[in-house]
Amino acid sequence: MVNEDWPMNTQSGVIGWNAMTTPVSSTKYDYREKWLEITEVFSACHDTQEIYDHYFDWLRRTFDVPRITIWKRFNADGQFHQIRTVNSEDQAPPIVGTHSLIQRILANKGPFTIDEDGHEDDGLRELAQHTQAYICVPLITTQDGLLGFCTLSKGFDEQTYDHDDFDLLRVIAHHVTMLILQFQLVEEWSVRAKWEAVHKFSGFYLHDLKNLASSLSMVAQNAEQYGHDPDFQASAMRTVRNTSQRIIDLMAKLADESKDFDTDRERNVQAIDINVLIKETLETLNGEGCRT
Structure with missing residues (x-):
C-alpha cells in the first residue's frame, strides 16, 4: 500500500502525490524548512481555536486530498466531535470513547491507516462513509491522553502515503498537541x-x-x-x-x-518557548528525518 518513491511536487507546491518511476534515496521533506513554516504558522495563535484553524489550513495546503477532518474530545460528554472538515457532505456523529477507532488510536499512538480492516468493523465503516478516512493522526500525549485526532482520505488519484508523510504527520501532530495543552493551561488559569x-x-x-x-x-x-x-x-x-x-x-x-x-x-499573554517545543518534537524523531 505504501509507495516510497513519491517526492515533493515542486511545481504545484503540493506535497506527496506525484509518482515517479525513478526511486529517490533522500527524504521527501526539508525538515528545517518545514519547521520554519510551522513556526510562522502557529506564532500568531492566541487560543486553541486558532491552533485548530491553522493546523487544519496546514493539512489542506500540504496534502492535496479531497477529505480532511479534525476531531476533539469534549469533557462535557467525553465524546469526540468533528470540529473541522473539508468537503464532508454531512456532519459525522460523535464518537464515543469505546469506539473501535479510539481503541486503535490508543494502541498505535501514531499515524496509521484504517481502511484495511474497516469493512469488517461497523464503527469504522460508518466513519469511512462520512469522512472517507484512510489515515488517522492522533493528537495524544502520555500524561494527558487523547485530545483528539485528524483523518485524511486518499489522494484524488487514489494515491496513498509513504513513510515520509507518516513522519511529518506524526511530528507536526506532536507539536500541535503540545501547543494545545499549553493554551489550555493558560485558559484554565x-x-x-x-x-x-x-x-x-x-x-x-x-x-x-x-x-x-x-x-x-x-x-x-x-x-x-x-x-x-x-x-x-x-x-x-x-x-x-x-x-x-x-x-x-x-x-x-x-x-x-x-x-x-x-x-x-x-x-496577560503567556509567552511560549518555541525552542523547547521544537527540541521536544525533534526528539520524537530519534535523530531520523532531520536531514536537510
Missing part, C-alpha cells in the same frame, strides 16, 4: 484568576449593598407608624433618593472594575 478576582471584590460590594438594603428596609418599617407625618415623608424621600444614587454609583464602579479586569486579562 485565566478562568481561575477571573473567579478569584470576583471573589475578592464581591465581598466589598455585597457589604455595601447590604447596608443600602438595610436603609430602605428601615424606611419601609417606619412608614407603617409614621407614614402620615410630613417630616417623615420628606426624610424618607431623601433617604430613598440618596440610597438609589449610591446604588447607581456602586453599579457603575462595579462595571468599571469588570472592564479593567477584562483589559488586564487580554494583556
Whole structure:
C-alpha cells in the first residue's frame, strides 16, 4: 500500500502525490524548512481555536486530498466531535470513547491507516462513509491522553502515503498537541484568576449593598407608624433618593472594575518557548528525518 518513491511536487507546491518511476534515496521533506513554516504558522495563535484553524489550513495546503477532518474530545460528554472538515457532505456523529477507532488510536499512538480492516468493523465503516478516512493522526500525549485526532482520505488519484508523510504527520501532530495543552493551561488559569478576582471584590460590594438594603428596609418599617407625618415623608424621600444614587454609583464602579479586569486579562499573554517545543518534537524523531 505504501509507495516510497513519491517526492515533493515542486511545481504545484503540493506535497506527496506525484509518482515517479525513478526511486529517490533522500527524504521527501526539508525538515528545517518545514519547521520554519510551522513556526510562522502557529506564532500568531492566541487560543486553541486558532491552533485548530491553522493546523487544519496546514493539512489542506500540504496534502492535496479531497477529505480532511479534525476531531476533539469534549469533557462535557467525553465524546469526540468533528470540529473541522473539508468537503464532508454531512456532519459525522460523535464518537464515543469505546469506539473501535479510539481503541486503535490508543494502541498505535501514531499515524496509521484504517481502511484495511474497516469493512469488517461497523464503527469504522460508518466513519469511512462520512469522512472517507484512510489515515488517522492522533493528537495524544502520555500524561494527558487523547485530545483528539485528524483523518485524511486518499489522494484524488487514489494515491496513498509513504513513510515520509507518516513522519511529518506524526511530528507536526506532536507539536500541535503540545501547543494545545499549553493554551489550555493558560485558559484554565485565566478562568481561575477571573473567579478569584470576583471573589475578592464581591465581598466589598455585597457589604455595601447590604447596608443600602438595610436603609430602605428601615424606611419601609417606619412608614407603617409614621407614614402620615410630613417630616417623615420628606426624610424618607431623601433617604430613598440618596440610597438609589449610591446604588447607581456602586453599579457603575462595579462595571468599571469588570472592564479593567477584562483589559488586564487580554494583556496577560503567556509567552511560549518555541525552542523547547521544537527540541521536544525533534526528539520524537530519534535523530531520523532531520536531514536537510
